[in-house]
Each structure stands twice: as C-alpha cells, then as structure tokens.
Amino acid sequence: MGRQPCCDKVGLKKGPWTAEEDKKLISFILTNGQCCWRAVPKLSGLLRCGKSCRLRWTNYLRPDLKRGLLSEYEEKMVIDLHAQLGNRWSKIASHLPGRTDNEIKNHWNTHIKKKLKKMGIDPVTHKALSNATEQTQNQPQQQLHQPLEEQQNQQPLPVDFDHKFEHEKSQNKKPETSFESSTITEAKEDDKIIAPEFETMELMNGFCTDEVPIIEADEILMPCVPSSSSTSTSSSNSTNFLEDLHLPDFEWSCNYNDNSINNNNEDNMALWDDEFISCLNLLINDDDDDDDKKQVFDAPLTQYPRMVVDSESWACGLF
C-alpha cells in the first residue's frame, strides 16, 4: 500500500498561471517554506497540482532567478557542460546559479543549437558537423543521452578561450567550476564539479557574438536595487508581474557552492533585504482587500525561521 495520491486530478486548473495564483503561491512559500509540494495546493488554496506549483516556483517565481538572456560566459559554460553531460539539464543548471534547467534547455534549443550548427559543430556530439551530420542523420536519436564515458572519448573540438571571459569570469564572481584544473577526464561523476576547458577550446572564436546581445557581468549580477532594465517588453497584464514590479535582482555569494565558507549564512545573500521584502509587500498587498494577508512581510525576517537564506540552500531548494 503506497501513499495517498498527491491530489485528485479532477477540477485542477491547467495552463498559464495568473498573477493571483502566483501571489498565493509566493505568499504561501514565503510564510511556510517549501514543505511537501503535495500539500501546497491544498494549504494555499490553489487549484493546481503540487507538481505544477513546484514547477512554477522553481522555474519562475523563485527570487534567486536571474532574468534575461544567458551571458556569453554562461552560454559557453552551457556548451561545455553539455559536451560533458549531454542533455542533463538539471546538472548543467546546477553549475549556473540563478538559472533553471528549463531555461537552459529552452536556450539550448532556441539559440545555442543553431549557433553551433552555424559554426559547423554538431550540437549533439560537439564535433565538426561534416562528420557528425552524417552520423546523426543516420542515427538520429541515438546520442541524446550519450553516456558520459562515451563523450569523454569524443572530446569536443578545441575552442579558444576568449580573453573577454577572463574579465567576465573575474567579474562574475567565482564560478563553482575550476577552469584552471580542468580536463574532461576529471568529470568522474555527475555530481562532481565538471570543469569546462575553455583554455584549450579554439573553436569558440567563431562564435557569432554579434548575434547575441552581450550582457556584461555587472548587468548579470546586479546589486540589490530595483532593476530598470527589465527584459520584459510586455508588462502589466501578463503573469510576469514580478518583472513589472521590478523586484530587486539578486546577487550570489562569491562563494557559492563553497561549503567551507557557507556556514556563515548571513553574508551570503543580499536577497532578503528590506527592499526585497517591501517589494514582496507590494506584491502581496497591492490589489486585494484581504486584510489578514497584509503585513505578512512587515515582520522581521527572524519571524520566518524556516527560511535559510544562504545561497546553497536556495540552490538545493531547501529552506
């Protein structure tokens, strides 16, 4: 006998989330933390299944998400990680703070794939397209989940490491991957840090940087001030109301993923600062007359003991 079903699937709402639903979900999670997703819809009054709530939160509502296009640096990270991990988007995403697997997957399918093809690189094998095309055309589905071991035998084409990224790397806080010690053979296990090897990559010189707006590092890691450069062109009526409200962007700790240092939580994230909280107040209280919701975020942060605000916990989806 297993557990109770997560939700009876009758009468559940599907499709795009409304601002009202978002508010409910945010309010619930900020006051209760992420407990079991099964319980979230019932307790928060949402007519969604827990899975849908989790997805909405992790892919869209989480305050630690970066918005906008992936920077060139991030894009190269993705390419290199993809060369090593294949379509394991969540693993790839775990190396890119503030990015979700869904976002990376979408970006890969819409931008990077095309770029690589344009550059003559097969996006699946990361080898020169002339050979790889024939291969993939003959065996179209085969390598989507190519095992790591196999990929290690098919090293990606060498790509030059653009000096621009040296700069971006230094600006972009310390990446959790170590570029210096990187070789593909170091990628022993999925969960170990897998280091890109940009130093030896030369093909990236052909990267069409003019096709993609370059986001400078200081645009990616904004200080915690309301963003005036939201990428949203359609404001107001969408479910994208978080952007409309110009919630503060989010700054990762320099020592993201550095367990030895992360014990000291309070310095790690500037997320829950006063400004963010006041934005949330706006978010929750802006249009309803539901008085008992008001002041939810007026209280000091210490009243939310379940929220551990270090970046690692956020990254792990834990409170």
Added chain:
DNA sequence: AAAGAATACAACCGCCGCTTC
C-alpha cells in the same frame, strides 16, 4: 497595415528512481 512565418519560452506530459506504507 495585415498576414503568415519564425521564434521564444512557460507549462505540461510521461518516465524513472527513491521513498513510504
């Protein structure tokens, strides 16, 4: 200006491994 095509991305679906009972 309008229509059709292309693009971007949020959300869903289904599978899988782990956990619970």
Added chain:
DNA sequence: AGAAGCGGCGGTTGTATTCTT
C-alpha cells in the same frame, strides 16, 4: 517484499510575441 505515491527530470507542446514579406 512489493505496490504505489512523490519528486525530479528531460522531451514536447501550445501560445504569445516578434519578424518578415
């Protein structure tokens, strides 16, 4: 021990937006 649920993941789809003609 094994049936069944849960959470997470990757693939796919639907739709809104942007671009092109």
